[in-house]
Every structure is written in structure tokens, then in C-alpha cells.
Amino acid sequence: xxxxxxxxxxxxxxxxxxxxxxxxxxxxxxxxxxxxxxxxxxxxxxxxxxxxxxxxxxxxxxxxxxxxxxxxxxxxxxxxxxxxxxxxxxxxxxxxxxxxxxxxxxxxxxxxxxxxxxxxxxxxxxxxxxxxxxxxxxxxxxxxxxxxxxxxxxxxxxxxxxxxxxxxxxxxxxxxxxxxxxxxxxxxxxxxxxxxxxxxxxxxxxxxxxxxxxxxxxxxxxxxxxxxxxxxxxxxxxxxxxxxxxxxxxxxxxxxxxxxxxxxxxxxxxxxxxxxxxxxxxxxxxxxxxxxxxx
Amino acid sequence: xxxxxxxxxxxxxxxxxxxxxxxxxxxxxxxxxxxxxxxxxxxxxxxxxxxxxxxxxxxxxxxxxxxxxxxxxxxxxxxxxxxxxxxxxxxxxxxxxxxxxxxxxxxxxxxxxxxxxxxxxxxxxxxxxxxxxxxxxxxxxxxxxxxxxxxxxxxxxxxxxxxxxxxxxxxxxxxxxxxxxxxxxxxxxxxxxxxxxxxxxxxxxxxxxxxxxxxxxxxxxxxxxxxxxxxxxxxxxxxxxxxxxxxxxxxxxxxxxxxxxxxxxxxxxxxxxxxxxxxxxxxxxxxxxxxxxxxxxxxxxxxxxxxxxxxxxxxxxxxxxxxxxxxxxxxxxxxxxxxxxxxxxxxxxxxxxxxxxxxxxxxxxxxxxxxxxxxxxxxxxxxxxxxxxxxxxxxxxxxxxxxxxxxxxxxxxxxxxxxxxxxxxxxxxxxxxxxxxx
Numbered sequence: 001x002x003x004x005x006x007x008x009x010x011x012x013x014x015x016x017x018x019x020x021x022x023x024x025x026x027x028x029x030x031x032x033x034x035x036x037x038x039x040x041x042x043x044x045x046x047x048x049x050x051x052x053x054x055x056x057x058x059x060x061x062x063x064x065x066x067x068x069x070x071x072x073x074x075x076x077x078x079x080x081x082x083x084x085x086x087x088x089x090x091x092x093x094x095x096x097x098x099x100x101x102x103x104x105x106x107x108x109x110x111x112x113x114x115x116x117x118x119x120x121x122x123x124x125x126x127x128x129x130x131x132x133x134x135x136x137x138x139x140x141x142x143x144x145x146x147x148x149x150x151x152x153x154x155x156x157x158x159x160x161x162x163x164x165x166x167x168x169x170x171x172x173x174x175x176x177x178x179x180x181x182x183x184x185x186x187x188x189x190x191x192x193x194x195x196x197x198x199x200x201x202x203x204x205x206x207x208x209x210x211x212x213x214x215x216x217x218x219x220x221x222x223x224x225x226x227x228x229x230x231x232x233x234x235x236x237x238x239x240x241x242x243x244x245x246x247x248x249x250x251x252x253x254x255x256x257x258x259x260x261x262x263x264x265x266x267x268x269x270x271x272x273x274x275x276x277x278x279x280x281x282x283x284x285x286x287x288x289x290x291x292x293x294x295x
Numbered sequence: 296x297x298x299x300x301x302x303x304x305x306x307x308x309x310x311x312x313x314x315x316x317x318x319x320x321x322x323x324x325x326x327x328x329x330x331x332x333x334x335x336x337x338x339x340x341x342x343x344x345x346x347x348x349x350x351x352x353x354x355x356x357x358x359x360x361x362x363x364x365x366x367x368x369x370x371x372x373x374x375x376x377x378x379x380x381x382x383x384x385x386x387x388x389x390x391x392x393x394x395x396x397x398x399x400x401x402x403x404x405x406x407x408x409x410x411x412x413x414x415x416x417x418x419x420x421x422x423x424x425x426x427x428x429x430x431x432x433x434x435x436x437x438x439x440x441x442x443x444x445x446x447x448x449x450x451x452x453x454x455x456x457x458x459x460x461x462x463x464x465x466x467x468x469x470x471x472x473x474x475x476x477x478x479x480x481x482x483x484x485x486x487x488x489x490x491x492x493x494x495x496x497x498x499x500x501x502x503x504x505x506x507x508x509x510x511x512x513x514x515x516x517x518x519x520x521x522x523x524x525x526x527x528x529x530x531x532x533x534x535x536x537x538x539x540x541x542x543x544x545x546x547x548x549x550x551x552x553x554x555x556x557x558x559x560x561x562x563x564x565x566x567x568x569x570x571x572x573x574x575x576x577x578x579x580x581x582x583x584x585x586x587x588x589x590x591x592x593x594x595x596x597x598x599x600x601x602x603x604x605x606x607x608x609x610x611x612x613x614x615x616x617x618x619x620x621x622x623x624x625x626x627x628x629x630x631x632x633x634x635x636x637x638x639x640x641x642x643x644x645x646x647x648x649x650x651x652x653x654x655x656x657x658x659x660x661x662x663x664x665x666x667x668x669x670x671x672x673x674x675x676x677x678x679x680x681x682x683x684x685x686x687x688x689x690x691x692x693x694x695x696x697x698x699x700x701x702x703x704x705x706x707x708x709x710x711x712x713x714x715x716x717x718x719x720x721x722x723x724x725x726x727x728x729x730x731x732x733x
Contacts, residue, residue: 002533003530017522112354120577136559210523213545214546215546221520257527261527262516
């Protein structure tokens with residue numbers, strides 16, 4: 001029973017981490033139609049920024065503020081300035097994806113060149129813990145879950161109940177039509193890059209502090225699973241990314257407990273493929289489901 | 296050795312310098328010509344500087360490991376050159392960056408062999424690369440003195456391969472021996488990363504536990520670099536182990552140890568040589584704190600003396616090597632820098648004994664210089680003894696070498712404290728033999 005509870009609780013924790021990043025990733029893709037493969041490296045850069053700017057602070061609220069700010073700025077720079085320049089020159093979707101890969105590698109190896117190959121670590125702090133039916137959850141993990149829930153709710157409110165959310169959905173659905181309705185696609189995309197980057201930064205610092213140590217490749221490794229959650233849920237669909245993250249989180253924990261730990265990643269990918277065979281568009285697909293890469 | 300690591304505090308600038316040096320080394324090697332070494336011809340002219348390649352990762356996540364190989368090599372070369380070299384030749388250490396990945400290591404090895412006309416020996420130590428690179432070195436007739444623990448080489452078939460560290464499966468037996476004779480506990484949780492190097496310990500540990508009457512309460516092969524191991528930790532603790540035996544990469548270890556702490560584990564943790572290195576230490580300390588790491592964690596590694604003529608000579612050479620060695624004070628007790636030091640010294644002594652710098656000629660003498668009648672502890676001693684017509688038995692800083700028919704030689708082991716770096720308990724050959732069921 002404790003094991004089952006552990007699967008659920010730590011599955012939710014894993015999902016929470018994934019969901020924060022996956023929602024940012026899929027939101028940005030849905031609105032800008034740019035497959036940003038530099039997302040993982042931005043995530044890493046945010047951990048480095050937080051680590052450096054706060055003096056290795058493990059205060060999650062300060063860390064999230066710094067992470068969100070640095071992620072937003074980086075994302076805007078990369079997405080709106082660099083990628084935007086290529087878009088204005090008529091680059092193809094594949095070309096843009098390659099540009100983001102190049103940016104990703106530049107960021108990753110740039111960090112490695114500056115920092116060296118060693119990992120960086122936070123100082124061990126004694127976190128408060130709570131016991132739920134024999135399962136011990138740390139305050140940091142609980143905070144991550146709460147932050148994820150709040151972030152998901154905020155994104156849903158933004159998309160469904162605000163004028164800007166309507167502009168985002170309109171831009172995602174039909175840029176030309178959005179323009180005729182007095183929506184500025186450029187401004188909408190810029191703000192979307194900011195929001196996406198902020199979520200990326202929050203995800204990064206929660207990941208870095210949660211793991212206790214990190215390196216220049218931490219975000220890139222995590223990005224693969226994060227992108228899988230987005231694809232599973234339906235690319236471009238924030239609610240889908242949440243569901244995708246939850247499935248991957250719980251399936252991987254269950255596989256670790258029931259089969260063997262080394263099968264946890266495999267199990268998550270098997271589920272991903274199985275779902276996509278049945279629903280190629282992902283579990284949920286809405287406003288950006290039928291889009292090609294870069295109009 | 297299962298995995299790279301080092302105790303030295305090396306800075307980003309030093310890492311960049313090493314990476315740059317690696318690039319320069321490769322560039323220089325590429326410009327040096329294309330004549331293959333070996334094949335029966337003398338590799339060098341009358342006064343050419345002979346190359347020993349430190350074939351290791353100098354970039355990428357295992358880059359700190361390359362530092363060990365290079366440090367040992369340059370210290371030995373300094374001592375050899377100071378003693379006049381070999382038949383008029385001096386030596387140099389070349390950095391060859393294999394990035395710790397077979398996909399990078401194979402072209403790096405091919406390039407090194409094809410473009411280094413004065414290459415006379417290789418020192419390496421990465422378990423995961425040996426099956427890909429050792430055949431290449433053997434084909435090129437370049438002696439390779441290794442600290443790699445790949446179990447496939449327990450019954451090595453390559454005549455140019457020599458190993459003075461046991462295979463990773465032997466390391467597994469030493470873990471069981473330590474638990475039995477060092478802790479007195481009987482219930483073990485075996486928690487190893489699912490990579491090849493870490494898993495190499497498991498068969499020996501399981502078999503050793505059986506021979507010694509220990510019980511493997513739970514054996515978990517964990518996927519690397521996950522965000523949480525909480526479920527795995529629950530399974531581990533549910534089996535009620537008394538001691539946890541483990542190896543994984545640093546970041547995995549950080550998350551795992553943090554999970555164990557969170558779940559309330561306060562028992563001892565025994566690591567392998569794969570837990571050696573500043574990155575592992577940092578991750579572990581970040582996860583459980585320095586005091587707990589010092590009090591509850593030991594790692595079982597090959598033991599090298601820290602006194603006597605061999606060690607004093609090694610230490611002097613280390614400090615005399617100047618800026619090529621970043622932190623000699625830390626490296627002087629680093630077994631995985633001492634191994635390539637002895638390996639490089641053995642290569643030079645074999646050349647002296649064979650009266651040749653041709654690898655084909657001196658390769659068999661790598662074993663012969665460990666079987667003679669006169670015990671020597673330094674290159675200078677060995678050179679003098681050989682010049683006097685004696686046969687030598689080189690007992691270097693890592694101790695007695697005794698190659699079996701597979702060119703393998705095991706050493707002493709100790710449980711080392713990860714914070715003080717001092718041995719807490721020796722694991723004798725008799726204990727290991729008992730674990731092996733002999």
C-alpha cells in the first residue's frame with residue numbers, strides 16, 4: 001500500500017516538474033509555431049543564472065523569481081530576436097529547428113567552457129518533511145507540486161479568461177484573421193516567448209535545486225522527457241501537456257516499482273508510442289493541432 | 296577503474312586549458328606525419344622525443360578523469376627525463392581526448408595511431424571504451440597499460456594490453472569482502488546505475504555475498520539521471536538492508552542519496568572506485584551533508600602506500616612537474632594518478648631492459664621487469680640496476696605487480712573515507728580470495 005501511494009505521490013511530483021516546462025514549451029510552439037529545441041539549454045542557463053546570481057540560494061521563491069526572470073529574458077532574446085530574424089528572412093520550419101539546435105549547443109557548450117566539466121551543487125539543507133501514509137515528502141517537493149498546480153491554473157485562466165489569452169489563441173489559429181481583429185501577432189508572440197521562458201526558468205531552478213546538483217547538460221537531458229510529455233498531450237495544447245506529464249510521471253514510477261528501475265524510462269516511451277499510434281495528434285489537440293512548423 | 300574522477304580541485308580555467316591542450320595535442324599529432332608506429336621498425340630517430348599518450352576524456356562529463364591520467368604520466372616522464380631518459384631519448388606526454396564515448400574514442404584512437412610516429416605507449420583507464428579501442432592499439436602494436444576494469448579483459452587476449460588494476464567484477468568481490476570483514480553486516484542493498492561500468496560490479500558482489508554467507512536483500516539497477524528515485528528508495532528500505540552498496544554517476548548519486556536521506560536512511564553506504572572524484576563528492580555532500588558523508592560513507596578502492604621510496608619519488612616528481620600538474624598536494628594520494636605514473640615508468644623500464652624503443656621488441660619486457668631478482672622502486676634505481684646487468688622487479692607507488700597469463704595484476708584494497716581520503720580499513724587479498732570462493 002505504501003509502495004502504491006509512493007508511486008502516485010512521486011509520480012505526481014515528477015509530473016509537476018515536467019508539466020511546468022512542458023506547458024511552457026507547448027504554449028510557445030502553439031502560438032509561435034517555432035519548434036524551439038533550445039528549450040532545454042535555456043532551462044540549464046536559468047539554473048546557472050539562479051546559482052550565480054543568488055549565491056546558490058535554495059530558497060525556492062527567490063530561486064523561482066530569478067529563474068523566471070532569466071528564462072523570460074533569454075527566451076525573448078532567442079525567440080523574438082534571433083529566431084525572429086530568421087523568420088523574417090523566410091526560413092523554413094526545418095531551418096528554424098536547426099537554428100534552435102545550434103543555439104542550444106552554443107548555450108550548452110558555452111556554459112561548459114565557462115564553468116568547466118565539473119558539476120555544480122547546492123548546499124545540503126535540512127528540509128522539512130511530511131509523512132503521508134508512510135511516504136516521506138519534502139517541503140521542496142510539495143512546493144514543486146503546488147507551484148505546478150498554480151502555474152497550470154494560471155495558464156488556463158490566461159488562455160480562457162483574458163483578452164490576451166484570446167489573442168494568443170487567435171494567433172495560433174489564424175494569423176491573418178487575428179490581424180483583421182486588431183490582434184498584433186508580433187506582440188502576442190513576444191509575450192508568449194516571455195511566458196514560455198518564465199515557465200522554463202521556474203522548471204529549471206526547481207529541477208536544479210530538487211536534484212541538488214547540475215551540469216551544463218542537465219536541461220538538455222531533461223528536455224527529452226519534457227518534450228515527450230508535450231507531444232503525448234497534444235503539441236500546442238497546454239492542458240494536454242499536463243496530462244502527458246502526469247502519465248509519464250506515474251508510468252515511470254510504477255515501472256520502477258513493479259518491473260525494475262532501469263525500465264522506468266522505457267515504460268514511459270512505450271506508453272508515448274502506444275498513445276500516438278491510437279491518437280497521432282496526442283491525447284488532447286486543439287488550436288494548434290493541425291499546424292505545420294512555421295507558416 | 297570503473298569511472299573517471301579525481302580529488303583535485305580543478306578550476307574552469309584549468310579545464311579549458313586542458314581542453315585546449317588536448318586540441319593542440321591532436322593538432323600537433325596530426326601534423327607530425329602519418330607513419331604508423333610499430334610493425335617492427337624502430338619508431339624513433341636517434342634523439343627523437345618519444346610520446347606516451349594519455350588516452351582519456353579531457354572534455355565532456357568525464358573530463359576530470361583525463362586529468363588523473365595526464366598527471367600520472369607527466370610526473371613519470373619528468374622523473375624519467377631527469378634520470379637521462381632511455382637510450383638517448385626523452386619522453387613527453389600527449390593528451391588524446393576520447394571524450395569518454397566510443398563514438399569519439401575510436402576516431403581519436405585511429406587518428407592518434409596513424410599520425411604519431413613517435414608513440415611508444417598508451418596509458419588509459421576507461422572501462423566503457425576498452426572493447427572498442429584496445430583492439431586498435433593492439434593492431435598497431437602499441438603497448439597499452441590500463442587502469443580500466445572492463446570484465447571482458449579478465450581473460451584478455453591482446454598481447455599489447457596490460458592491466459594493473461583488477462576487473463570490475465573483482466571490485467565486486469572486494470565489496471562483499473569489506474561488508475563481511477569490515478562491517479560485520481549481513482543484509483546488503485545493491486544499488487547500481489544501469490551503465491556498463493557500474494553493472495560490472497554486480498556479479499562479483501552477488502557471488503561474493505553468496506560465498507561469504509551474506510544476503511543481498513534487494514538489488515536495484517537504477518536508470519541514470521532521473522529527477523527522483525523516491526520509489527526506488529522505498530523498495531530498497533522495504534527490504535530492510537543493513538548496508539547499501541552503490542555506484543552511479545555523480546548527479547544520479549546526488550538524487551539517490553538525497554532520497555535516502557529524505558526517507559530516513561542512517562545506515563552505512565559503501566561505494567566503489569566509480570564513486571571517486573570531486574563531482575561525486577560535491578553531489579553527495581549536497582545531498583546528505585559533509586558530516587554524514589564523512590561518517591557513513593566509505594569507498595572501496597585500490598590501496599597505494601603513502602610512504603617509502605616509491606611514494607617519495609612519485610611525490611617529488613609530481614611537485615617538480617610544475618604547472619603541468621594543477622594540484623600536486625591533492626594528487627599525491629590519488630591512486631588513479633599513481634597508476635599511470637607506474638604504467639609510464641614500466642614502459643620506460645621495459646625499453647631499457649629490451650635495449651629498444653621499438654614496441655614490438657620491448658612489449659614482452661613489460662612483464663619481465665616485474666619478475667627480476669633486484670627490487671627497484673624508481674626509474675632511476677631500475678636504470679642503474681639494468682645497467683649493472685641485473686634483472687629487476689619494479690615495485691612502484693601502487694605496489695607489487697604480478698601479471699597473470701591474461702596480463703592482469705590485482706592490487707591491495709582499502710575502505711577510504713571520502714572526506715579525509717585516508718584508508719579506514721584494508722581489504723586483504725585473503726579476504727577477497729574468500730569472497731571469490733577460493
